[in-house]
Amino acid sequence: MAITGAMKTIQCESPCNFMVKSHDEKELVEIVKTHAKKIHNMNMADKDVKAMIKAA
Ligand SMILES: [Cu+2]
Numbered sequence: 001m002a003i004t005g006a007m008k009t010i011q012c013e014s015p016c017n018f019m020v021k022s023h024d025e026k027e028l029v030e031i032v033k034t035h036a037k038k039i040h041n042m043n044m045a046d047k048d049v050k051a052m053i054k055a056a
Contacts, residue, residue, distance in 0.1 A: 007022070008022060008054065010028055010052045020032060
């Protein structure tokens with residue numbers, strides 16, 4: 001079983017304060033894209049989401 005890299009987080013810039021944490025960047029991107037669409041009616045590109053990723 002391999003743990004790849006450090007924990008990564010994304011926090012929503014809007015006042016909603018939505019926050020996701022994962023080791024899996026792909027999973028992170030999917031969760032944030034779904035959130036952006038559902039809550040903010042925003043279509044985000046993968047690269048836009050990746051630009052928001054921070055190491056936890
Ligand atoms: Cu949000």
